[in-house]
Amino acid sequence: MADPALFEFLHTEMVAELWAQDPDPGPGGQKTSLLVLEGMGFRVGQALGERLPRETLAFREELDVLKFLCKDLWVAVFHKQMDSLRTNHQGTYVLQDNSFPLLVRMASGLQYLEEAPKFLAFTCGLLRGTLSTLGVKSLVTASVAALPACKFQVVIQKP
Amino acid sequence: MADPALFEFLHTEMVAELWAQDPDPGPGGQKTSLLVLEGMGFRVGQALGERLPRETLAFREELDVLKFLCKDLWVAVFHKQMDSLRTNHQGTYVLQDNSFPLLVRMASGLQYLEEAPKFLAFTCGLLRGTLSTLGVKSLVTASVAALPACKFQVVIQKP
Numbered sequence: 001m002a003d004p005a006l007f008e009f010l011h012t013e014m015v016a017e018l019w020a021q022d023p024d025p026g027p028g029g030q031k032t033s034l035l036v037l038e039g040m041g042f043r044v045g046q047a048l049g050e051r052l053p054r055e056t057l058a059f060r061e062e063l064d065v066l067k068f069l070c071k072d073l074w075v076a077v078f079h080k081q082m083d084s085l086r087t088n089h090q091g092t093y094v095l096q097d098n099s100f101p102l103l104v105r106m107a108s109g110l111q112y113l114e115e116a117p118k119f120l121a122f123t124c125g126l127l128r129g130t131l132s133t134l135g136v137k138s139l140v141t142a143s144v145a146a147l148p149a150c151k152f153q154v155v156i157q158k159p
Numbered sequence: 160m161a162d163p164a165l166f167e168f169l170h171t172e173m174v175a176e177l178w179a180q181d182p183d184p185g186p187g188g189q190k191t192s193l194l195v196l197e198g199m200g201f202r203v204g205q206a207l208g209e210r211l212p213r214e215t216l217a218f219r220e221e222l223d224v225l226k227f228l229c230k231d232l233w234v235a236v237f238h239k240q241m242d243s244l245r246t247n248h249q250g251t252y253v254l255q256d257n258s259f260p261l262l263v264r265m266a267s268g269l270q271y272l273e274e275a276p277k278f279l280a281f282t283c284g285l286l287r288g289t290l291s292t293l294g295v296k297s298l299v300t301a302s303v304a305a306l307p308a309c310k311f312q313v314v315i316q317k318p
Contacts (some may be wrong), residue, residue, distance in 0.1 A: 036176060047168045
């Protein structure tokens with residue numbers, strides 16, 4: 001069986017490598033690294049979306065797709081389910097993980113909050129990529145109020 | 160359970176990203192990307208080496224350490240065991256994988272052989288890093304004669 005920590009170790013190295021290339025980035029440089037991570041996550045999400053078993057090939061409702069992310073995708077990548085899923089029933093969903101694995105190893109404390117975005121960009125892309133494979137176009141952003149909890153906001157883009 | 164393809168997808172993205180940053184590298188540029196991948200592999204290997212369960216904390220012989228790589232490490236990362244392990248009994252070991260997962264998705268054919276090194280650098284580092292955690296200093300190189308088989312040569316550095 002795959003060691004569940006392998007993905008986390010590799011993710012850590014990826015983030016470190018992208019920041020090492022540009023150790024003192026201005027706002028623009030940092031943004032580029034975040035976009036690169038998001039793009040990598042998107043493509044991994046697309047590939048996983050094609051691979052993960054689905055009970056039905058076509059989901060009946062948008063909410064079914066989001067539940068698939070919270071359960072199947074999260075277990076495949078993070079070995080746990082998302083803690084909560086809320087929606088405004090108008091195409092916006094908030095997925096909350098109370099102990100997000102990629103933040104757990106970070107020291108907690110307000111002073112580390114500004115480091116959080118680089119550990120979330122890949123996963124935003126992962127969600128967007130998986131949704132894309134499932135035929136749903138979306139915008140995904142993440143926010144952290146108290147480490148290691150975080151929220152992913154998914155806004156569905158209507159055609 | 161972790162999806163076993165997750166590591167492969169992420170590895171593919173890492174390689175693609177490092178080459179995208181330097182799409183037409185001279186010999187020097189390409190060498191840098193290989194070193195970066197090898198370094199990432201080394202640190203992931205170090206971390207995994209600390210994490211993987213060992214039957215005995217101290218291996219009695221060098222050969223035990225190499226068997227640990229061929230079995231435990233390979234299963235943790237690639238979900239299979241190495242196909243063969245040979246040694247000259249003078250500190251050089253050849254580990255052969257007849258169907259190395261990171262090369263399987265590559266099209267076969269002699270014309271792709273020159274692309275192989277970028278898919279092997281991370282794993283060379285992985286072996287070197289795990290050995291390092293186990294207290295063994297080494298040099299690890301890889302060679303491919305016929306895709307997707309490959310050989311990793313480990314030369315133990317005596318203190």
